Ligand SMILES: Nc1ncnc2c1ncn2[C@@H]1O[C@H](COP(=O)(O)OP(=O)(O)O)[C@@H](O)[C@H]1O
């Protein structure tokens with residue numbers, strides 16, 4: 349599901365939300381015929397592998413900012429539009445949150461303005477490109493043409509590809525151009541200027557909100573004022589770009605602990621294991637899950653997803669320390685885990701809010 353082609357993106361935007369499989373009792377689970385049981389487990393496998401997106405405070409905040417910026421950019425004329433950069437570490441939910449926003453934006457624009465423009469072209473409120481590998485300027489321009497499946501995406505120069513992409517953007521009345529994993533652009537020292545000029549060209553010529561997403565964009569100079577390098581082009585990209593980030597969950601304040609608890613309660617609701625109980629995550633596993641994920645939603649979701657698969661397969665039908673201890677997580681969270689676990693065990697730290705009012 350790369351979502352780098354318009355029809356795939358539309359299918360994603362139009363797809364109804366998955367429906368949660370019914371939670372059976374143990375007795376009803378046992379009473380299922382082998383076929384019905386296989387089907388039930390299959391549905392749960394798919395469900396647990398796709399638990400999201402959950403409306404975390406981080407996602408809600410990001411969406412508010414994105415609506416503010418895109419909607420204030422909908423002014424007429426050729427005034428240059430503000431750009432946005434979502435810059436945060438991997439696994440914090442950049443792609444997930446941005447896609448959820450783009451989905452809503454696409455749906456709203458199509459509902460209000462129809463599937464076709466006044467000129468009779470297909471309307472595509474969103475153009476989304478996911479970068480891979482070592483992408484150069486030409487590849488970036490080509491990727492935009494790939495999104496539209498433009499026949500002129502095979503042969504041409506960087507400039508020709510760029511012009512064709514602009515044509516598509518104009519005729520399809522694109523409003524948001526999202527470039528995900530922008531850190532994959534070749535930012536070699538010598539071509540840093542080339543990159544910034546290119547992004548500036550897009551920001552100036554394309555009447556869109558440019559949504560740039562990536563890791564370490566600040567370090568790559570996207571926002572630098574350009575004085576040190578004397579690079580005026582870079583300076584301009586910086587000035588019109590609003591920088592947004594996504595934070596991990598933290599437990600060093602009461603409000604942070606409350607957010608963590610809300611997240612676990614929301615997750616509990618979605619888990620379809622017949623022996624789950626209220627507080628299974630939010631009470632019994634709060635510290636444990638924080639230590640293993642260090643507050644990173646990507647690690648948390650991986651752990652819960654894998655844990656649920658194992659709980660179904662093994663028949664234990666519930667999540668606890670024993671089972672989760674046997675589930676592997678990514679390397680970065682495993683390293684951070686050991687230190688944090690020591691602190692939690694010494695009770696120097698807790699992930700649980702003092703008041704349980706929020707439950
Ligand atoms: N709001 C959310 N609700 C549920 N799962 C999420 C949410 N945000 C992120 N995830 C999960 O965390 C993982 C990493 O998210 P992703 O969006 O790919 O992060 P990034 O793009 O920042 O690297 C994904 O597997 C995704 O399913």
Ligand SMILES: [Mg+2]
Nearest residue numbers: 442443444529
């Ligand atoms: Mg991503």
